[in-house]
Amino acid sequence: MAEVIVALDVPSRDGAHELVDRLGDEVDFVKVGLELYTREGPEVVRGLRSRGLRVFLDLKLHDIPRTVEHAVLASAALEVDFLTVHATGGRRMVEAAARAAEASGLRLLAVTALTSLSAEELAEAWGRPTVDPRAEVLRLARLAMDAGAAGVVSSPLEARALREALGPTPPIVTPGIRLASDSRHDQVRVASPAEAVAAGADHLVVGRSVTAHADPRQAMREIRRHASEGQGVLG
Numbered sequence: 528m529a530e531v532i533v534a535l536d537v538p539s540r541d542g543a544h545e546l547v548d549r550l551g552d553e554v555d556f557v558k559v560g561l562e563l564y565t566r567e568g569p570e571v572v573r574g575l576r577s578r579g580l581r582v583f584l585d586l587k588l589h590d591i592p593r594t595v596e597h598a599v600l601a602s603a604a605l606e607v608d609f610l611t612v613h614a615t616g617g618r619r620m621v622e623a624a625a626r627a628a629e630a631s632g633l634r635l636l637a638v639t640a641l642t643s644l645s646a647e648e649l650a651e652a653w654g655r656p657t658v659d660p661r662a663e664v665l666r667l668a669r670l671a672m673d674a675g676a677a678g679v680v681s682s683p684l685e686a687r688a689l690r691e692a693l694g695p696t697p698p699i700v701t702p703g704i705r706l707a708s709d710s711r712h713d714q715v716r717v718a719s720p721a722e723a724v725a726a727g728a729d730h731l732v733v734g735r736s737v738t739a740h741a742d743p744r745q746a747m748r749e750i751r752r753h754a755s756e757g758q759g760v761l762g
Contacts, residue, residue: 529724529754531747532583534558534702534734540567540574546738547578553747556608558583558732572605582607583700583732587638589613592623599627599635609700611636611680614667618674625675634678634698637671639664642682642703661685665692672697683718683728690727701728706736706753720754 533554535543543563547554557580559572564586575582584607588595595612602610612624614637621637628635640649640660650658664685669692671679678698681689689699701723720731733750740746 529720529728530556530730531720531750531754532556532558532700532730532732533737533747534560534585534732535563535575536560536734536738537563538566539563540571543567543571544574544578546743547575547580549743550737550747551744553744554580556581556583558585560585561587569601569605572607576606583609585609585611587611587613588624589616590620592620595620596623596627599624599633603628603631603633606631607633609634609636609678609698611638612671612676613638614671614676614679618670621671621674621676628677629675635676636678636680636698636700637668637676638680639667639671639685640681661688665689668693683723683726686723686726686728698730699728700730700732702732702734704731704733704736704750706749720750721756724754724756 535546535557537543537546557575559582563571572582572584584602588598599610610633612621612635624635640663646658646660649660650656664681665688668679668689672693678700679689680700682703683701686699686701704720704723706719723731731754737743737746737750
């Protein structure tokens with residue numbers, strides 16, 4: 528069964544803990560992103576870990592290799608499960624990050640192309656007349672995996688191609704998960720939980736579909752029910 532990770536996209540540690548309280552035993556894996564980590568620092572991760580929660584630290588590191596290596600070492604000391612780096616940081620940067628993660632239980636995930644970017648926006652950012660997002664995601668994923676990343680982050684629209692290219696083992700983590708009734712907000716390349724799982728994703732990151740719901744526990748149950756409908760469809 529695919530794991531559901533709740534994005535704690537809230538501005539404070541108190542808000543994060545309040546959301547976790549509302550979710551109760553429906554959540555055991557949470558994502559701490561850049562906003563929350565910048566405001567609250569490592570203590571927010573320590574607080575969540577002290578509650579027995581697994582943590583996906585989504586910092587999308589992108590800097591010179593030595594800086595990223597030391598940031599990974601600091602993150603590993605927090606006992607997080609996943610940490611993200613940008614694949615576009617290049618082979619040497621990902622290799623340095625992978626070396627730093629190797630001695631810990633931390634699994635390094637390479638972010639390929641953000642789910643908020645359309646094909647036109649990717650082409651503009653990368654200085655090309657046109658871009659095929661799936662081809663670029665596959666190219667970056669192969670680069671990162673060759674450099675030692677444990678898995679990748681992509682939109683669910685590229686999950687099938689990634690699973691076919693990378694095989695059954697590497698984690699494929701997909702944000703951009705939406706139910707039919709949800710707004711896309713700032714995401715562009717999105718899919719339902721069932722579609723993402725059927726395509727090969729094994730970790731689904733959900734945010735406002737759960738966190739903005741009047742009953743987050745019920746929303747989590749609905750996400751899991753929909754995800755189960757995609758189980759076993761790949762292939």
